[in-house]
Amino acid sequence: xxxxxxxxxxxxxxxxxxxxxxxxxxxxxxxxxxxxxxxxxxxxxxxxxxxxxxxxxxxxxxxxxxxxxxxxxxxxxxxxxxxxxxxxxxxxxxxxxxxxxxxxxxxxxxxxxxxxxxxxxxxxxxxxxxxxxxxxxxxxxxxxxxxxxxxxxxxxxxxxxxxxxxxxxxxxxxxxxxxxxxxxxxxxxxxxxxxxxxxxxxxxxxxxxxxxxxxxxxxxxxxxxxxxxxxxxxxxxxxxxxxxxxxxxxxxxxxxxxxxxxxx
Amino acid sequence: xxxxxxxxxxxxxxxxxxxxxxxxxxxxxxxxxxxxxxxxxxxxxxxxxxxxxxxxxxxxxxxxxxxxxxxxxxxxxxxxxxxxxxxxxxxxxxxxxxxxxxxxxxxxxxxxxxxxxxxxxxxxxxxxxxxxxxxxxxxxxxxxxxxxxxxxxxxxxxxxxxxxxxxxxxxxxxxxxxxxxxxxxxxxxxxxxxxxxxxxxxxxxxxxxxxxxxxxxxxxxxxxxxxxxxxxxxxxxxxxxxxxxxxxxxxxxxxxxxxxxxxxxxxxxxxxxxxxxxxxxx
Amino acid sequence: xxxxxxxxxxxxxxxxxxxxxxxxxxxxxxxxxxxxxxxxxxxxxxxxxxxxxxxxxxxxxxxxxxxxxxxxxxxxxxxxxxxxxxxxxxxxxxxxxxxxxxxxxxxxxxxxxxxxxxxxxxxxxxxxxxxxxxxxxxxxxxxxxxxxxxxxxxxxxxxxxxxxxxxxxxxxxxxxxxxxxxxxxxxxxxxxxxxxxxxxxxxxxxxxxxxxxxxxxxxxxxxxxxxxxxxxxxxxxxxxxxxxxxxxxxxxxxx
Numbered sequence: 001x002x003x004x005x006x007x008x009x010x011x012x013x014x015x016x017x018x019x020x021x022x023x024x025x026x027x028x029x030x031x032x033x034x035x036x037x038x039x040x041x042x043x044x045x046x047x048x049x050x051x052x053x054x055x056x057x058x059x060x061x062x063x064x065x066x067x068x069x070x071x072x073x074x075x076x077x078x079x080x081x082x083x084x085x086x087x088x089x090x091x092x093x094x095x096x097x098x099x100x101x102x103x104x105x106x107x108x109x110x111x112x113x114x115x116x117x118x119x120x121x122x123x124x125x126x127x128x129x130x131x132x133x134x135x136x137x138x139x140x141x142x143x144x145x146x147x148x149x150x151x152x153x154x155x156x157x158x159x160x161x162x163x164x165x166x167x168x169x170x171x172x173x174x175x176x177x178x179x180x181x182x183x184x185x186x187x188x189x190x191x192x193x194x195x196x197x198x199x200x201x202x203x204x205x206x207x208x209x210x211x212x213x214x215x216x217x218x219x220x221x222x223x224x225x226x227x228x229x230x231x232x233x234x235x236x237x238x239x240x241x242x243x244x245x246x247x248x249x250x251x252x253x254x255x256x257x258x259x260x261x262x263x264x
Numbered sequence: 265x266x267x268x269x270x271x272x273x274x275x276x277x278x279x280x281x282x283x284x285x286x287x288x289x290x291x292x293x294x295x296x297x298x299x300x301x302x303x304x305x306x307x308x309x310x311x312x313x314x315x316x317x318x319x320x321x322x323x324x325x326x327x328x329x330x331x332x333x334x335x336x337x338x339x340x341x342x343x344x345x346x347x348x349x350x351x352x353x354x355x356x357x358x359x360x361x362x363x364x365x366x367x368x369x370x371x372x373x374x375x376x377x378x379x380x381x382x383x384x385x386x387x388x389x390x391x392x393x394x395x396x397x398x399x400x401x402x403x404x405x406x407x408x409x410x411x412x413x414x415x416x417x418x419x420x421x422x423x424x425x426x427x428x429x430x431x432x433x434x435x436x437x438x439x440x441x442x443x444x445x446x447x448x449x450x451x452x453x454x455x456x457x458x459x460x461x462x463x464x465x466x467x468x469x470x471x472x473x474x475x476x477x478x479x480x481x482x483x484x485x486x487x488x489x490x491x492x493x494x495x496x497x498x499x500x501x502x503x504x505x506x507x508x509x510x511x512x513x514x515x516x517x518x519x520x521x522x523x524x525x526x527x528x529x530x531x532x533x534x535x536x537x538x539x540x541x542x543x544x545x546x
Numbered sequence: 547x548x549x550x551x552x553x554x555x556x557x558x559x560x561x562x563x564x565x566x567x568x569x570x571x572x573x574x575x576x577x578x579x580x581x582x583x584x585x586x587x588x589x590x591x592x593x594x595x596x597x598x599x600x601x602x603x604x605x606x607x608x609x610x611x612x613x614x615x616x617x618x619x620x621x622x623x624x625x626x627x628x629x630x631x632x633x634x635x636x637x638x639x640x641x642x643x644x645x646x647x648x649x650x651x652x653x654x655x656x657x658x659x660x661x662x663x664x665x666x667x668x669x670x671x672x673x674x675x676x677x678x679x680x681x682x683x684x685x686x687x688x689x690x691x692x693x694x695x696x697x698x699x700x701x702x703x704x705x706x707x708x709x710x711x712x713x714x715x716x717x718x719x720x721x722x723x724x725x726x727x728x729x730x731x732x733x734x735x736x737x738x739x740x741x742x743x744x745x746x747x748x749x750x751x752x753x754x755x756x757x758x759x760x761x762x763x764x765x766x767x768x769x770x771x772x773x774x775x776x777x778x779x780x781x782x783x784x785x786x787x788x789x790x791x792x793x794x795x796x797x798x799x800x801x
Contacts, residue, residue: 011680011692012692012693013650013654013669013671013676013679013680013692013693014648014650014651014669014693015648015693027367030363031364031367034360034363034364035364037357037360038357038361038364038421038422038425038502039358039420039421039422040364040421040422040425044417044422048417048422048426049415051416052416055412055415055416075317078314079313079314079317080314082310082314083311083314083315086307086310086311112428116531118528121527121528121531121532121535122524122527122528122531123491123492123493123495123527125407125495125498126494126495126508126524126527129498129508129512130335133512134328134331134332134334134335134336135325135327135328135331135332136331140325140328171512192413204343209403209405210405213403213405213408215497216407216411216499226408227411228409228497230411230415236413242404242408245403245404246399246400246403246404249403250399250403262333450640450641450642450646451642451643451644453600453638453642453663454636454638454642454643454655454708454711455655455658456600456631457598457600457631457634457636457657458631458632458635458636458655458656458658458659458711458712458715459628459629459630459631459632459633459658459715460628460629460655460658460659461658461659461663463663463664464658464666465658467663467666467667468644468647468651468655468658471642472644472645472646472647473644473645473646475646505713532745
């Protein structure tokens with residue numbers, strides 16, 4: 001075999017990967033440190049397995065005896081989800097447009113973007129607690145909390161979608177002398193309309209999941225029933241509720257999947 | 265989405281000989297119009313039903329702005345001195361919960377993802393079983409997992425870690441399985457043709473292709489988990505939620521404000537870190 | 547000396563009743579390039595992939611003879627199959643390199659059937675493997691590219707890495723499935739030159755699928771023409787006439 005051979009110096013077959021090795025070691029060191037901080041020894045883990053087994057046993061078979069209560073809670077959760085999604089979408093439309101840096105001046109888009117970021121950063125349960133304190137127990141607080149969460153998500157995605165549009169189309173409409181609203185409707189919205197529907201569907205899905213939880217802090221829906229069941233150690237009722245929630249979410253995923261496929 | 269029929273306004277005067285030239289601009293076909301109408305009506309009906317039957321007391325609604333303003337006033341100024349006393353330690357614990365939970369969740373998700381990916385595991389029954397596990401994990405909210413693990417382990421951070429871990433399995437497993445299925449099969453084929461054992465195939469052909477998606481999902485999920493870990497304490501699973509719960513129950517609104525600001529800060533920092541790392545990795 | 551590869555009665559049906567390979571008999575000797583030509587869909591790729599069982603034959607015998615003895619590949623399964631595959635190197639049309647790994651790591655993939663997993667993971671390959679890898683890289687003309695990432699290379703360079711990887715196995719037989727179809731004309735010639743030279747130096751017979759008849763005639767010692775799953779021509783390139791090509795490929799205009 002002929003060919004150019006480098007002089008007989010030691011050739012390195014592999015590039016050194018010190019960065020990755022150090023990171024790996026750091027990660028392992030951190031894991032050990034954090035585990036000890038949180039008192040997560042192996043012994044605890046094993047006791048937990050035993051407890052977990054006992055817990056599972058108490059959850060089965062699921063007990064649907066109080067199905068009226070269950071149904072009532074689920075319906076309320078669905079209502080919360082629907083209202084929150086619609087409200088969130090309605091608010092996200094103008095907010096998203098105002099947050100788009102290619103449409104709005106910086107002194108508008110900046111604060112609006114910050115507001116949307118804050119909406120997103122606070123967990124919806126925390127927001128629900130605040131609304132419960134402000135608006136009293138019940139579904140109103142839940143709807144309000146989820147509207148905030150929806151805005152944080154949908155408005156952000158909407159703003160990003162608007163920022164990705166082709167400005168040339170907008171320019172073309174503007175050059176015809178159309179008014180601001182007309183430019184929006186004809187130049188901007190057609191480019192983002194289909195994605196907006198996608199966001200809305202996703203948010204409805206997400207809100208359905210979340211609405212089942214806000215009740216834990218008193219904001220209405222099945223969450224309250226669930227929390228109460230936990231407190232009373234009615235674990236078989238708990239599993240009934242969980243099964244219903246999972247079924248609802250699966251159903252919602254199926255339906256939205258179908259709708260999305262039909263829209264393409 | 266538009267259809268053209270025959271009718272040109274300009275030749276209206278001339279009559280029927282120009283009928284073929286007449287065009288009408290219809291934006292949607294009748295079938296499409298009907299579907300759009302139906303969907304619109306469905307949404308309106310859903311909203312109306314929800315508003316009618318939901319249990320909202322009108323007085324509360326009217327009272328709302330005043331109540332909110334009152335709350336905000338009580339929260340200002342935030343009691344910043346409260347921070348070093350309790351909030352800081354709880355925040356660190358929250359971060360530990362989020363990180364440990366993410367790692368632990370990954371460890372459990374990887375085998376499930378391998379089983380669920382149809383190009384790695386070719387036994388349909390196992391694929392289905394793994395998918396069911398992933399969906400179940402995803403559908404149960406981390407707060408509910410926290411409730412479960414508090415019942416199992418007792419209150420404390422351990423419950424939080426497991427809650428985060430178990431919730432993450434479904435999310436991570438689904439995305440990893442998708443990445444595995446979208447992989448280029450060529451390199452695997454080459455290694456198999458060279459007589460490499462299954463382990464070497466995974467290590468040298470699959471893992472290098474999956475790596476960017478793997479880290480991307482890890483960062484993404486860690487970011488979400490930081491947010492979720494903050495609330496687990498509300499049901500007793502450790503972290504800053506516990507402190508928050510106490511402050512709220514004792515109506516210490518200025519402390520609540522501090523805690524919220526702290527949570528916000530941590531979440532923002534986490535997001536910045538994640539964006540930076542992602543830019544460098546990929 | 548007995549043939550290196552002896553195929554008897556090879557059949558393959560993807561769909562029942564529609565065989566892609568019909569009862570093929572083929573013997574490959576100990577040296578030189580055998581080029582298989584034929585229109586798309588005629589089973590050339592299936593034939594090659596049956597040899598190392600990337601595709602499962604429906605029937606027939608595939609006998610490989612080499613330094614380690616003679617075995618029927620069609621009958622192997624599991625570990626036996628894997629060990630047999632080590633004896634057959636393959637070069638692919640799309641190179642099939644692991645793009646995120648370096649050139650050296652890709653070449654060393656040829657030894658994955660021989661080294662234990664922990665060595666592969668920690669990249670602690672035996673010294674002689676690394677030396678041979680470097681020697682092969684020199685031979686394919688990529689001496690300084692060992693630590694470069696595979697996706698930083700051009701198509702021709704990647705294919706050369708593919709050849710080095712296949713030769714790393716010290717195979718008894720080399721298969722090449724349309725190795726030049728993704729390359730421009732000049733690079734195709736370079737790659738085929740290299741393949742011929744190296745295979746001859748290592749004493750390894752090569753079976754190559756190719757649809758460029760001119761290149762086939764130039765580099766192959768023997769040409770096998772397939773049509774609809776059967777072999778209808780088998781002989782030296784000089785014996786390949788327009789008449790044969792017409793029967794192999796059908797149609798007139800392209801000649």
